Amino acid sequence: MSFSQILPGQAAKAALTIRGASLWPGLLDPDAQAALMADVARIWAAAPPRQLLTRWNKPLSVSMSAAGACGWTSDRRGYRYAPTQDDGNPWPPIPEALLALWRAVVPEAQAPDSLLVNLYRGRARMGLHQDRDEADFGQPVVSVSLGDAALFRIGGTERGDPTESVWLNSGDVLVLAGSARLAFHGIDRIREGSSNLVPGGGRVNLTLRVAGCG
Ligand SMILES: O=C(O)CCC(=O)C(=O)O
Numbered sequence: 523m524s525f526s527q528i529l530p531g532q533a534a535k536a537a538l539t540i541r542g543a544s545l546w547p548g549l550l551d552p553d554a555q556a557a558l559m560a561d562v563a564r565i566w567a568a569a570p571p572r573q574l575l576t577r578w579n580k581p582l583s584v585s586m587s588a589a590g591a592c593g594w595t596s597d598r599r600g601y602r603y604a605p606t607q608d609d610g611n612p613w614p615p616i617p618e619a620l621l622a623l624w625r626a627v628v629p630e631a632q633a634p635d636s637l638l639v640n641l642y643r644g645r646a647r648m649g650l651h652q653d654r655d656e657a658d659f660g661q662p663v664v665s666v667s668l669g670d671a672a673l674f675r676i677g678g679t680e681r682g683d684p685t686e687s688v689w690l691n692s693g694d695v696l697v698l699a700g701s702a703r704l705a706f707h708g709i710d711r712i713r714e715g716s717s718n719l720v721p722g723g724g725r726v727n728l729t730l731r732v733a734g735c736g
């Protein structure tokens with residue numbers, strides 16, 4: 523993939539901002555999206571997606587997998603980054619194409635040590651939340667959308683702050699950094715069948731973070 527040639531120029535100029543978050547619509551072309559989907563299939567072969575339980579013993583509607591030195595997980599003990607899968611196996615590596623994308627869009631940041639792979643099907647959604655299980659909020663969060671479109675909502679650093687919504691489409695890249703790093707955000711719904719990129723349908727979201735385990 524040719525991120526290293528295309529991206530630095532584009533990454534400097536192509537962003538829209540929404541509540542302080544940077545959005546690059548369509549940064550990944552269809553070939554890059556298909557190659558990333560093949561990377562996701564390899565991650566799923568080593569770490570199958572599953573509906574994690576919350577502290578309240580309720581399953582999340584999104585199915586999750588992970589890659590990297592640690593993987594975000596949830597169970598009755600709460601949310602955390604785990605150094606291995608439940609069966610003790612290591613998480614698969616973060617795909618090289620995503621590491622290259624990270625370097626292109628957030629060149630000043632430390633390398634990511636964790637990738638969360640979210641699968642949304644049917645009525646899956648993600649309630650408004652902050653990403654705050656990481657060690658250093660000075661490091662950004664980079665998220666890539668693949669497959670069906672999703673209605674993304676973002677507000678401020680207080681739960682009651684006003685929010686704005688935008689449809690995220692396949693190939694879009696979003697960065698939460700600076701004042702938006704701790705912004706509340708979530709996914710209200712997906713538009714099922716709006717893409718056929720994901721085998722079996724739905725939407726995949728890839729979120730790269732510096733958890734602090736690398
Ligand atoms: O699916 C998305 O676009 C957002 C996912 C997210 O916010 C998260 O996994 O923390």
Ligand SMILES: [Fe+2]
Pocket residue numbers: 651652653707
């Ligand atoms: Fe999040």
